[in-house]
Amino acid sequence: MHNMLVKEAEYMINSRKIEDLHPKIQELCRKHIKACAKRGVRIIITSTLRDQEYQNYLYAQGRTRPGKIVTKVKLIGAHGFGLAYDIAPVTSDGKKILWNDNAKWQVIAEEGKRLGFKWGGDWKNFIDKPHFEMTEGLSYSALRAGNRPSWWKDKAQNG
């Protein structure tokens, strides 16, 4: 079992690094974090870029793998293109995630939406409070088909 997990970790992309986001999203994510800090809400990034293999692994949780269901999404979405990140409020020492602190989630949502992000907390089918994305209205299937936001070319290393 342990060896299997090590092997999975080797090929799956599951990043929490802000640098793995599209440059425009990186800049906005930093602004988002600062705006929250100004209002007394410290946050941590729990996910940025992930690949289809990691999405498969997440999807399996609560289905073919033990644990609670964490996603309804089988195919890679905005995270696969560096256009989404997941964040959460933490205690002032940064040690504990405050999943149930609705006042802090409210601040995070307001500041993210002010910057132009769509918030997963507004979704009807599967509320995903940590999730913020910017796709310029493109659906995930459109992204997977190769469509990109008009500002995508700003990302030098990815055409």
Ligand SMILES: [Zn+2]
């Ligand atoms: Zn997400």
